[in-house]
Amino acid sequence: MEMQQKKGNRAIVIWLFTGVAMIIVQVLLGGITRLTGSGLSITEWKPILGALPPMNEAAWQAAFEKYQQIGQAKYINSHFTLSDFKWIYFWEWLHRNWARLIGIVFILPFVWFIIKKKIDRSMIVPMIMLLVLGALQGLIGWVMVKSGLNEENLYVSHIRLAIHFIAALGLLWYVLWFALKLTVPAGSIVQAPSLRKLSGWVLCMLVLQLIYGAFMAGLHAALAATTWPSINGFAVPPGMFSQGGFLEDATHNQITIQFIHRGLAYLLTILIAIWYLRSARLPQLATVRALALLTVLLQVFLGVLTVLNSDVKIPLGFALAHQFTGMALLMVMIWARFVTRR
Structure with missing residues:
Protein backbone atom coordinates (compact mmCIF):
# COMPACT_ATOMS: atom_id res chain seq x y z
CA MET A 1 0.00 0.00 0.00
CA VAL A 184 8.73 11.77 4.48
CA PRO A 185 9.42 13.01 0.92
CA ALA A 186 10.52 10.52 -1.71
CA GLY A 187 13.89 12.25 -1.98
CA SER A 188 14.72 11.25 1.59
CA ILE A 189 14.38 7.52 0.83
CA VAL A 190 17.73 5.87 0.09
CA GLN A 191 18.61 2.56 -1.52
CA ALA A 192 20.66 0.94 1.23
CA PRO A 193 19.82 -2.80 1.52
CA SER A 194 22.60 -3.57 4.00
CA LEU A 195 21.58 -0.72 6.30
CA ARG A 196 17.96 -1.77 6.03
CA LYS A 197 18.90 -5.32 7.03
CA LEU A 198 20.99 -4.07 9.95
CA SER A 199 18.17 -1.80 11.16
CA GLY A 200 15.88 -4.84 11.02
CA TRP A 201 18.23 -6.73 13.34
CA VAL A 202 18.42 -3.72 15.66
CA LEU A 203 14.62 -3.53 15.81
CA CYS A 204 14.32 -7.25 16.57
CA MET A 205 16.82 -6.97 19.40
CA LEU A 206 15.18 -3.76 20.62
CA VAL A 207 11.78 -5.44 20.83
CA LEU A 208 13.36 -8.24 22.87
CA GLN A 209 15.01 -5.63 25.08
CA LEU A 210 11.69 -3.85 25.61
CA ILE A 211 10.10 -7.17 26.60
CA TYR A 212 12.83 -7.57 29.20
CA GLY A 213 12.20 -3.98 30.27
CA ALA A 214 8.62 -5.03 31.02
CA PHE A 215 9.94 -8.05 32.95
CA MET A 216 12.21 -5.69 34.92
CA ALA A 217 9.26 -3.45 35.81
CA GLY A 218 6.87 -6.32 36.49
CA LEU A 219 9.23 -8.12 38.88
CA HIS A 220 10.94 -4.96 40.23
CA ALA A 221 14.14 -6.70 39.15
CA ALA A 222 16.25 -3.54 39.45
CA LEU A 223 16.19 -4.13 43.21
CA ALA A 224 18.01 -7.46 42.76
CA ALA A 225 21.29 -5.66 41.91
CA THR A 226 21.82 -1.94 42.49
CA THR A 227 25.48 -1.71 41.41
CA TRP A 228 27.16 -0.84 38.11
CA PRO A 229 29.16 -1.80 36.10
CA SER A 230 29.28 -5.00 38.14
CA ILE A 231 26.16 -6.90 39.16
CA ASN A 232 26.49 -7.14 42.95
CA GLY A 233 30.27 -7.29 42.49
CA PHE A 234 30.25 -9.90 39.71
CA ALA A 235 30.40 -9.88 35.92
CA VAL A 236 28.21 -13.00 35.94
CA PRO A 237 26.34 -13.00 39.25
CA PRO A 238 25.63 -16.17 41.21
CA GLY A 239 22.08 -17.43 41.47
CA MET A 240 21.30 -16.97 37.78
CA PHE A 241 20.40 -20.61 37.30
CA SER A 242 18.43 -21.50 40.39
CA GLN A 243 14.88 -21.80 39.06
CA GLY A 244 15.24 -25.27 37.57
CA GLY A 245 15.74 -24.52 33.88
CA PHE A 246 17.04 -21.88 31.48
CA LEU A 247 13.61 -20.74 30.28
CA GLU A 248 12.30 -20.46 33.83
CA ASP A 249 15.34 -18.45 34.92
CA ALA A 250 15.28 -16.27 31.81
CA THR A 251 11.65 -15.30 32.42
CA HIS A 252 11.20 -15.42 36.21
CA ASN A 253 14.57 -15.05 37.98
CA GLN A 254 15.16 -11.38 38.88
CA ILE A 255 18.96 -11.49 38.69
CA THR A 256 18.94 -13.41 35.40
CA ILE A 257 16.46 -10.97 33.88
CA GLN A 258 18.61 -8.02 34.94
CA PHE A 259 21.73 -9.70 33.53
CA ILE A 260 20.00 -10.28 30.17
CA HIS A 261 18.56 -6.75 30.15
CA ARG A 262 22.01 -5.23 30.70
CA GLY A 263 23.63 -7.50 28.11
CA LEU A 264 21.03 -6.61 25.48
CA ALA A 265 21.63 -2.91 26.18
CA TYR A 266 25.35 -3.29 25.49
CA LEU A 267 24.72 -5.31 22.30
CA LEU A 268 22.19 -2.75 21.06
CA THR A 269 24.67 0.05 21.66
CA ILE A 270 27.31 -1.77 19.60
CA LEU A 271 24.88 -2.55 16.76
CA ILE A 272 23.60 1.02 16.59
CA ALA A 273 27.18 2.34 16.66
CA ILE A 274 27.93 0.07 13.66
CA TRP A 275 24.78 1.34 11.91
CA TYR A 276 25.89 4.90 12.68
CA LEU A 277 29.33 4.37 11.13
CA ARG A 278 28.03 2.52 8.07
CA SER A 279 25.43 5.21 7.34
CA ALA A 280 27.98 8.05 7.38
CA ARG A 281 28.28 8.03 3.57
CA LEU A 282 24.60 8.90 3.14
CA PRO A 283 23.89 12.58 3.92
CA GLN A 284 20.11 11.92 3.78
CA LEU A 285 20.46 9.93 7.01
CA ALA A 286 22.41 12.56 8.97
CA THR A 287 19.56 13.43 11.35
CA VAL A 288 18.31 9.92 12.02
CA ARG A 289 21.81 8.50 12.51
CA ALA A 290 22.70 11.20 15.05
CA LEU A 291 19.44 10.66 16.92
CA ALA A 292 19.93 6.89 16.97
CA LEU A 293 23.36 7.11 18.60
CA LEU A 294 22.41 9.84 21.06
CA THR A 295 19.20 8.08 22.09
CA VAL A 296 20.78 4.69 22.73
CA LEU A 297 23.58 6.30 24.80
CA LEU A 298 21.00 8.27 26.80
CA GLN A 299 18.95 5.11 27.26
CA VAL A 300 21.92 3.22 28.73
CA PHE A 301 22.79 6.19 30.95
CA LEU A 302 19.25 6.42 32.33
CA GLY A 303 19.21 2.66 32.90
CA VAL A 304 22.38 2.93 34.97
CA LEU A 305 20.92 5.85 36.97
CA THR A 306 17.75 3.86 37.63
CA VAL A 307 19.71 0.89 38.96
CA LEU A 308 22.09 2.96 41.07
CA ASN A 309 19.23 4.92 42.66
CA SER A 310 17.08 1.88 43.41
CA ASP A 311 17.11 1.13 47.11
CA VAL A 312 13.93 0.07 48.86
CA LYS A 313 11.96 0.92 45.72
CA ILE A 314 12.62 1.90 42.12
CA PRO A 315 12.81 5.70 41.56
CA LEU A 316 9.75 6.60 39.54
CA GLY A 317 11.29 9.59 37.73
CA PHE A 318 14.35 7.72 36.45
CA ALA A 319 12.29 4.67 35.53
CA LEU A 320 9.81 6.72 33.48
CA ALA A 321 12.61 8.63 31.74
CA HIS A 322 14.24 5.28 30.92
CA GLN A 323 10.95 3.93 29.56
CA PHE A 324 10.30 7.07 27.49
CA THR A 325 13.79 6.95 25.97
CA GLY A 326 13.26 3.29 25.09
CA MET A 327 10.15 4.26 23.13
CA ALA A 328 12.05 7.16 21.53
CA LEU A 329 14.78 4.76 20.42
CA LEU A 330 12.15 2.44 18.94
CA MET A 331 10.64 5.32 16.95
CA VAL A 332 14.05 6.49 15.72
CA MET A 333 14.90 3.00 14.48
CA ILE A 334 11.49 2.67 12.82
CA TRP A 335 12.30 5.93 11.05
CA ALA A 336 15.73 4.53 10.10
CA ARG A 337 14.09 1.42 8.69
CA PHE A 338 11.53 3.52 6.80
CA VAL A 339 14.06 5.75 5.01
CA THR A 340 16.09 2.74 3.82
CA ARG A 341 13.12 1.08 2.15
CA ARG A 342 13.61 -0.88 -1.05
Whole structure:
Protein backbone atom coordinates (compact mmCIF):
# COMPACT_ATOMS: atom_id res chain seq x y z
CA MET A 1 0.00 0.00 0.00
CA GLU A 2 1.52 3.28 -1.10
CA MET A 3 0.17 6.70 -0.32
CA GLN A 4 1.37 9.85 -1.98
CA GLN A 5 1.67 13.18 -0.21
CA LYS A 6 -1.25 15.48 -0.87
CA LYS A 7 -2.02 19.03 0.11
CA GLY A 8 -5.07 17.80 1.97
CA ASN A 9 -3.02 15.45 4.14
CA ARG A 10 -2.10 18.03 6.78
CA ALA A 11 -5.10 17.28 9.01
CA ILE A 12 -4.52 13.54 8.67
CA VAL A 13 -0.83 13.94 9.57
CA ILE A 14 -1.73 15.98 12.67
CA TRP A 15 -4.28 13.31 13.60
CA LEU A 16 -1.74 10.49 13.25
CA PHE A 17 1.02 12.26 15.18
CA THR A 18 -1.50 13.16 17.88
CA GLY A 19 -2.21 9.43 18.10
CA VAL A 20 1.51 8.69 18.41
CA ALA A 21 1.86 11.21 21.25
CA MET A 22 -1.22 9.86 23.05
CA ILE A 23 0.02 6.27 22.84
CA ILE A 24 3.36 7.37 24.32
CA VAL A 25 1.53 9.04 27.23
CA GLN A 26 -0.60 5.92 27.69
CA VAL A 27 2.47 3.69 27.92
CA LEU A 28 4.04 6.04 30.47
CA LEU A 29 0.80 6.02 32.50
CA GLY A 30 0.99 2.23 32.39
CA GLY A 31 4.51 2.45 33.80
CA ILE A 32 3.33 4.70 36.63
CA THR A 33 0.44 2.34 37.31
CA ARG A 34 2.78 -0.63 37.60
CA LEU A 35 5.49 1.04 39.68
CA THR A 36 2.98 2.55 42.12
CA GLY A 37 1.13 -0.77 42.46
CA SER A 38 -2.09 0.84 41.23
CA GLY A 39 -3.14 -1.66 38.58
CA LEU A 40 -5.47 -3.73 40.75
CA SER A 41 -7.21 -0.82 42.45
CA ILE A 42 -10.23 -0.92 40.11
CA THR A 43 -11.70 -4.39 40.38
CA GLU A 44 -14.37 -4.05 37.67
CA TRP A 45 -14.33 -3.46 33.95
CA LYS A 46 -17.04 -1.05 32.88
CA PRO A 47 -16.08 0.31 29.44
CA ILE A 48 -18.70 3.10 29.55
CA LEU A 49 -19.81 3.66 33.15
CA GLY A 50 -16.27 3.16 34.42
CA ALA A 51 -15.27 6.51 32.92
CA LEU A 52 -16.60 8.18 36.05
CA PRO A 53 -14.84 7.71 39.40
CA PRO A 54 -16.86 7.10 42.60
CA MET A 55 -18.99 10.23 43.06
CA ASN A 56 -19.50 10.22 46.86
CA GLU A 57 -17.96 8.81 50.03
CA ALA A 58 -20.30 5.81 50.06
CA ALA A 59 -19.25 4.88 46.52
CA TRP A 60 -15.58 5.32 47.44
CA GLN A 61 -16.02 3.08 50.47
CA ALA A 62 -17.73 0.42 48.33
CA ALA A 63 -14.86 0.47 45.81
CA PHE A 64 -12.32 0.28 48.64
CA GLU A 65 -14.11 -2.73 50.16
CA LYS A 66 -13.98 -4.56 46.83
CA TYR A 67 -10.23 -3.89 46.65
CA GLN A 68 -9.78 -5.17 50.20
CA GLN A 69 -11.03 -8.60 49.12
CA ILE A 70 -8.00 -9.36 46.92
CA GLY A 71 -4.61 -10.69 48.00
CA GLN A 72 -2.66 -7.52 47.26
CA ALA A 73 -4.81 -5.53 49.69
CA LYS A 74 -4.77 -8.24 52.35
CA TYR A 75 -1.07 -9.10 52.37
CA ILE A 76 0.77 -6.02 51.03
CA ASN A 77 -1.50 -3.01 51.49
CA SER A 78 -3.40 -4.04 54.61
CA HIS A 79 -2.33 -0.72 56.18
CA PHE A 80 -4.08 1.31 53.47
CA THR A 81 -6.56 3.98 54.45
CA LEU A 82 -9.26 5.25 52.12
CA SER A 83 -6.94 8.15 51.25
CA ASP A 84 -4.17 5.71 50.24
CA PHE A 85 -6.66 3.80 48.11
CA LYS A 86 -7.81 6.97 46.34
CA TRP A 87 -4.20 7.66 45.34
CA ILE A 88 -3.66 4.32 43.58
CA TYR A 89 -7.22 4.38 42.20
CA PHE A 90 -6.44 7.73 40.49
CA TRP A 91 -3.56 6.31 38.44
CA GLU A 92 -5.48 3.26 37.22
CA TRP A 93 -8.55 5.42 36.50
CA LEU A 94 -6.42 7.89 34.52
CA HIS A 95 -4.74 5.04 32.62
CA ARG A 96 -8.12 3.59 31.61
CA ASN A 97 -9.66 6.97 30.77
CA TRP A 98 -6.70 7.98 28.63
CA ALA A 99 -7.28 4.77 26.66
CA ARG A 100 -10.92 5.78 26.19
CA LEU A 101 -9.80 9.22 25.03
CA ILE A 102 -7.41 7.65 22.51
CA GLY A 103 -10.35 5.68 21.10
CA ILE A 104 -12.41 8.86 20.71
CA VAL A 105 -9.51 10.76 19.13
CA PHE A 106 -9.04 7.98 16.58
CA ILE A 107 -12.69 7.18 15.79
CA LEU A 108 -14.32 10.61 15.45
CA PRO A 109 -11.77 12.21 13.09
CA PHE A 110 -11.59 8.96 11.10
CA VAL A 111 -15.36 9.05 10.49
CA TRP A 112 -15.16 12.75 9.65
CA PHE A 113 -12.32 12.16 7.16
CA ILE A 114 -14.37 9.46 5.43
CA ILE A 115 -17.49 11.65 5.24
CA LYS A 116 -15.49 14.57 3.84
CA LYS A 117 -13.61 12.22 1.47
CA LYS A 118 -10.29 13.48 2.79
CA ILE A 119 -8.88 10.04 3.38
CA ASP A 120 -7.34 7.67 0.86
CA ARG A 121 -9.32 4.52 0.17
CA SER A 122 -6.12 2.60 0.77
CA MET A 123 -6.13 3.84 4.37
CA ILE A 124 -9.65 2.80 5.31
CA VAL A 125 -9.12 -0.92 5.94
CA PRO A 126 -5.75 -0.45 7.74
CA MET A 127 -7.29 2.23 9.96
CA ILE A 128 -10.23 -0.02 10.79
CA MET A 129 -7.69 -2.71 11.67
CA LEU A 130 -5.96 -0.17 13.91
CA LEU A 131 -9.22 0.54 15.75
CA VAL A 132 -9.82 -3.20 16.21
CA LEU A 133 -6.28 -3.66 17.52
CA GLY A 134 -6.81 -0.75 19.90
CA ALA A 135 -9.97 -2.35 21.27
CA LEU A 136 -8.12 -5.66 21.57
CA GLN A 137 -5.39 -3.88 23.53
CA GLY A 138 -8.01 -2.75 26.04
CA LEU A 139 -9.23 -6.33 26.36
CA ILE A 140 -5.66 -7.57 26.89
CA GLY A 141 -5.29 -4.99 29.65
CA TRP A 142 -8.41 -6.19 31.42
CA VAL A 143 -7.40 -9.87 31.13
CA MET A 144 -4.06 -8.87 32.67
CA VAL A 145 -5.74 -7.03 35.56
CA LYS A 146 -8.29 -9.77 36.15
CA SER A 147 -5.50 -12.31 36.63
CA GLY A 148 -4.51 -10.46 39.82
CA LEU A 149 -7.98 -10.05 41.29
CA ASN A 150 -7.74 -13.01 43.67
CA GLU A 151 -6.08 -13.98 46.94
CA GLU A 152 -3.21 -15.94 45.36
CA ASN A 153 -1.60 -13.38 43.04
CA LEU A 154 -0.32 -10.26 44.74
CA TYR A 155 0.48 -8.62 41.39
CA VAL A 156 -0.50 -9.26 37.80
CA SER A 157 1.79 -11.58 35.86
CA HIS A 158 4.85 -9.86 34.40
CA ILE A 159 4.39 -12.04 31.32
CA ARG A 160 0.92 -10.59 30.77
CA LEU A 161 2.34 -7.14 31.48
CA ALA A 162 4.96 -7.64 28.75
CA ILE A 163 2.27 -8.75 26.27
CA HIS A 164 0.21 -5.66 27.11
CA PHE A 165 3.26 -3.43 26.75
CA ILE A 166 4.45 -4.87 23.43
CA ALA A 167 0.92 -4.73 22.02
CA ALA A 168 0.86 -0.99 22.83
CA LEU A 169 4.23 -0.52 21.13
CA GLY A 170 2.88 -2.43 18.13
CA LEU A 171 0.11 0.18 17.87
CA LEU A 172 2.73 2.93 18.18
CA TRP A 173 4.76 1.36 15.35
CA TYR A 174 1.65 1.00 13.17
CA VAL A 175 0.53 4.63 13.55
CA LEU A 176 4.04 6.07 13.20
CA TRP A 177 4.63 4.14 9.97
CA PHE A 178 1.46 5.65 8.47
CA ALA A 179 2.53 9.13 9.57
CA LEU A 180 5.96 8.67 7.99
CA LYS A 181 4.34 7.62 4.70
CA LEU A 182 2.54 10.94 4.58
CA THR A 183 5.41 13.17 5.73
CA VAL A 184 8.73 11.77 4.48
CA PRO A 185 9.42 13.01 0.92
CA ALA A 186 10.52 10.52 -1.71
CA GLY A 187 13.89 12.25 -1.98
CA SER A 188 14.72 11.25 1.59
CA ILE A 189 14.38 7.52 0.83
CA VAL A 190 17.73 5.87 0.09
CA GLN A 191 18.61 2.56 -1.52
CA ALA A 192 20.66 0.94 1.23
CA PRO A 193 19.82 -2.80 1.52
CA SER A 194 22.60 -3.57 4.00
CA LEU A 195 21.58 -0.72 6.30
CA ARG A 196 17.96 -1.77 6.03
CA LYS A 197 18.90 -5.32 7.03
CA LEU A 198 20.99 -4.07 9.95
CA SER A 199 18.17 -1.80 11.16
CA GLY A 200 15.88 -4.84 11.02
CA TRP A 201 18.23 -6.73 13.34
CA VAL A 202 18.42 -3.72 15.66
CA LEU A 203 14.62 -3.53 15.81
CA CYS A 204 14.32 -7.25 16.57
CA MET A 205 16.82 -6.97 19.40
CA LEU A 206 15.18 -3.76 20.62
CA VAL A 207 11.78 -5.44 20.83
CA LEU A 208 13.36 -8.24 22.87
CA GLN A 209 15.01 -5.63 25.08
CA LEU A 210 11.69 -3.85 25.61
CA ILE A 211 10.10 -7.17 26.60
CA TYR A 212 12.83 -7.57 29.20
CA GLY A 213 12.20 -3.98 30.27
CA ALA A 214 8.62 -5.03 31.02
CA PHE A 215 9.94 -8.05 32.95
CA MET A 216 12.21 -5.69 34.92
CA ALA A 217 9.26 -3.45 35.81
CA GLY A 218 6.87 -6.32 36.49
CA LEU A 219 9.23 -8.12 38.88
CA HIS A 220 10.94 -4.96 40.23
CA ALA A 221 14.14 -6.70 39.15
CA ALA A 222 16.25 -3.54 39.45
CA LEU A 223 16.19 -4.13 43.21
CA ALA A 224 18.01 -7.46 42.76
CA ALA A 225 21.29 -5.66 41.91
CA THR A 226 21.82 -1.94 42.49
CA THR A 227 25.48 -1.71 41.41
CA TRP A 228 27.16 -0.84 38.11
CA PRO A 229 29.16 -1.80 36.10
CA SER A 230 29.28 -5.00 38.14
CA ILE A 231 26.16 -6.90 39.16
CA ASN A 232 26.49 -7.14 42.95
CA GLY A 233 30.27 -7.29 42.49
CA PHE A 234 30.25 -9.90 39.71
CA ALA A 235 30.40 -9.88 35.92
CA VAL A 236 28.21 -13.00 35.94
CA PRO A 237 26.34 -13.00 39.25
CA PRO A 238 25.63 -16.17 41.21
CA GLY A 239 22.08 -17.43 41.47
CA MET A 240 21.30 -16.97 37.78
CA PHE A 241 20.40 -20.61 37.30
CA SER A 242 18.43 -21.50 40.39
CA GLN A 243 14.88 -21.80 39.06
CA GLY A 244 15.24 -25.27 37.57
CA GLY A 245 15.74 -24.52 33.88
CA PHE A 246 17.04 -21.88 31.48
CA LEU A 247 13.61 -20.74 30.28
CA GLU A 248 12.30 -20.46 33.83
CA ASP A 249 15.34 -18.45 34.92
CA ALA A 250 15.28 -16.27 31.81
CA THR A 251 11.65 -15.30 32.42
CA HIS A 252 11.20 -15.42 36.21
CA ASN A 253 14.57 -15.05 37.98
CA GLN A 254 15.16 -11.38 38.88
CA ILE A 255 18.96 -11.49 38.69
CA THR A 256 18.94 -13.41 35.40
CA ILE A 257 16.46 -10.97 33.88
CA GLN A 258 18.61 -8.02 34.94
CA PHE A 259 21.73 -9.70 33.53
CA ILE A 260 20.00 -10.28 30.17
CA HIS A 261 18.56 -6.75 30.15
CA ARG A 262 22.01 -5.23 30.70
CA GLY A 263 23.63 -7.50 28.11
CA LEU A 264 21.03 -6.61 25.48
CA ALA A 265 21.63 -2.91 26.18
CA TYR A 266 25.35 -3.29 25.49
CA LEU A 267 24.72 -5.31 22.30
CA LEU A 268 22.19 -2.75 21.06
CA THR A 269 24.67 0.05 21.66
CA ILE A 270 27.31 -1.77 19.60
CA LEU A 271 24.88 -2.55 16.76
CA ILE A 272 23.60 1.02 16.59
CA ALA A 273 27.18 2.34 16.66
CA ILE A 274 27.93 0.07 13.66
CA TRP A 275 24.78 1.34 11.91
CA TYR A 276 25.89 4.90 12.68
CA LEU A 277 29.33 4.37 11.13
CA ARG A 278 28.03 2.52 8.07
CA SER A 279 25.43 5.21 7.34
CA ALA A 280 27.98 8.05 7.38
CA ARG A 281 28.28 8.03 3.57
CA LEU A 282 24.60 8.90 3.14
CA PRO A 283 23.89 12.58 3.92
CA GLN A 284 20.11 11.92 3.78
CA LEU A 285 20.46 9.93 7.01
CA ALA A 286 22.41 12.56 8.97
CA THR A 287 19.56 13.43 11.35
CA VAL A 288 18.31 9.92 12.02
CA ARG A 289 21.81 8.50 12.51
CA ALA A 290 22.70 11.20 15.05
CA LEU A 291 19.44 10.66 16.92
CA ALA A 292 19.93 6.89 16.97
CA LEU A 293 23.36 7.11 18.60
CA LEU A 294 22.41 9.84 21.06
CA THR A 295 19.20 8.08 22.09
CA VAL A 296 20.78 4.69 22.73
CA LEU A 297 23.58 6.30 24.80
CA LEU A 298 21.00 8.27 26.80
CA GLN A 299 18.95 5.11 27.26
CA VAL A 300 21.92 3.22 28.73
CA PHE A 301 22.79 6.19 30.95
CA LEU A 302 19.25 6.42 32.33
CA GLY A 303 19.21 2.66 32.90
CA VAL A 304 22.38 2.93 34.97
CA LEU A 305 20.92 5.85 36.97
CA THR A 306 17.75 3.86 37.63
CA VAL A 307 19.71 0.89 38.96
CA LEU A 308 22.09 2.96 41.07
CA ASN A 309 19.23 4.92 42.66
CA SER A 310 17.08 1.88 43.41
CA ASP A 311 17.11 1.13 47.11
CA VAL A 312 13.93 0.07 48.86
CA LYS A 313 11.96 0.92 45.72
CA ILE A 314 12.62 1.90 42.12
CA PRO A 315 12.81 5.70 41.56
CA LEU A 316 9.75 6.60 39.54
CA GLY A 317 11.29 9.59 37.73
CA PHE A 318 14.35 7.72 36.45
CA ALA A 319 12.29 4.67 35.53
CA LEU A 320 9.81 6.72 33.48
CA ALA A 321 12.61 8.63 31.74
CA HIS A 322 14.24 5.28 30.92
CA GLN A 323 10.95 3.93 29.56
CA PHE A 324 10.30 7.07 27.49
CA THR A 325 13.79 6.95 25.97
CA GLY A 326 13.26 3.29 25.09
CA MET A 327 10.15 4.26 23.13
CA ALA A 328 12.05 7.16 21.53
CA LEU A 329 14.78 4.76 20.42
CA LEU A 330 12.15 2.44 18.94
CA MET A 331 10.64 5.32 16.95
CA VAL A 332 14.05 6.49 15.72
CA MET A 333 14.90 3.00 14.48
CA ILE A 334 11.49 2.67 12.82
CA TRP A 335 12.30 5.93 11.05
CA ALA A 336 15.73 4.53 10.10
CA ARG A 337 14.09 1.42 8.69
CA PHE A 338 11.53 3.52 6.80
CA VAL A 339 14.06 5.75 5.01
CA THR A 340 16.09 2.74 3.82
CA ARG A 341 13.12 1.08 2.15
CA ARG A 342 13.61 -0.88 -1.05
